[in-house]
Amino acid sequence: MADSSTPLTALCNICHSAPPKYTCPRDKVRTCSLACSQAHKRRAACTGVRDPSAYVxxxxxxxxxxxxxxxxxxxxxxxxxxxxxxxxxxxxxxxxxxxxxxxxKRWHDNGALGKYLRENGIMVHKAPIGMARQKANQTRFIQKSKRIVWSVEWVVDGEKRIAEVDESRTMQEAYKELMLEKERENKKRKRVQDDASAKAQKQKVRLEKAEAAETQPQSEGGAAEQEKFVPEMEGVATTIDPTIAPSADDTKTEDSSEQQQPPPSQDEASTTAVAHFCIR
Known part of the structure; x- marks a missing residue:
């Protein structure tokens, strides 16, 4: 019997007189005995079976x-x-x-495999069907060679690998082969990474060259010739004596020729203006 000061929540949900010992898997009702558990099932029409679809x-x-x-x-x-x-x-x-x-058909229900295991005194602990480890287990019996090919899970440096190992081989031989295979995979992965890095570096160099070509001036020779032309024209203008003035006949002839000739184009006008400036 429970103490009178014990709260009801700490007692059996049916008789309220003793601490509970059992919990119903379906609706979590706590009972103290088989009689109380059966009484609970009758009252609530409970099957006592856990509901797999219940929220957890x-x-x-x-x-x-x-x-x-x-x-x-x-x-x-x-x-x-x-x-x-x-x-x-x-x-x-x-x-x-x-x-x-x-x-x-399941690997552990195979008749030949089961017979071989029994004859050789091999005990197998099976994982429930549907679990990841049961699906990964591909252990099988080869009828032609009368040998078993085991699925072995290796854990190397925290990395899990599942490999098939023939029963005729020792674990040491299988482990050495696993290490060689891992080394080959690492070399292949490194080679692929190096090739990708080299391609990326070449692409970067090509882009840098293209950007440098776009930033350079289009014609360095044209700018130099333009700078050279101005001093030459200035030299021609300074070598002529400014005190020498054209005569009246020359001026008249020049004016009459200008009246008879058609008006020059824009390029010719600019050239004439430059020539007049240099001579006068």
Whole structure:
């Protein structure tokens, strides 16, 4: 009997007289005995079976209880499938509709493999069907060579690798082969990375050359000739004596020729103006 000061929440949900010992997997009702548990099932029409579709928080899934929940669920599925296969075989019912029972093929249910394991005294601990480790396990019996090819999971420097190892080989030989394969993969990966880096460097150099060519002046010779032309014209203008003036006849002749000739174009006018400036 519980103390009178004990709160009801700490007592059995049915009799309220003793601390609870059991928890219903379906609706989490806490009971103290088998009688109280059965009374709870009658009152609430509860099956006492865990509901696999019930919501479970991420925090609860990350606990040991959450892992056990998933494991028990998968194990229950496997048991139900095996039970259904046995009942189908005993009754001679065909699942395919062709008069022959259908068996689900699994590596650990293979007749030759199971016989070989029993004859050689090899014990196998099987993971439930549907789990990642069960899917990754490709262990099989080779009928031609009468040998087993094991799926071995190696953990090297924190990296997991699954390799197939023939039973005729020792673990040391298999490990050396794994290390050689890993070294070849590392060399290949480094070679690919080096090729990619070299291509990127060449592309960078080409882009830099293209940018440098765009920033350079288009014609350095034209600018030099233009700078050279101005001093030459200035030299011609300064070498002529400014005291010498044209005569009246020259001026008259020049005026009459200008009146008779058609008006010059824009380029000719600019050239004439430069010439007059230099002579006068």
């Amino acid at each position: 928080s991420k925090f609860a899934l990350a606990t040991a209880g959450g892992i056990d929940r998933d494991y028990n669920f998968l194990s229950g599925l496997e048991r139900n499938i095996d039970r259904a296969d046995k009942e189908t075989t005993e009754r001679g019912v065909s699942l395919s509709g062709h008069g022959k029972p259908v068996f689900q």
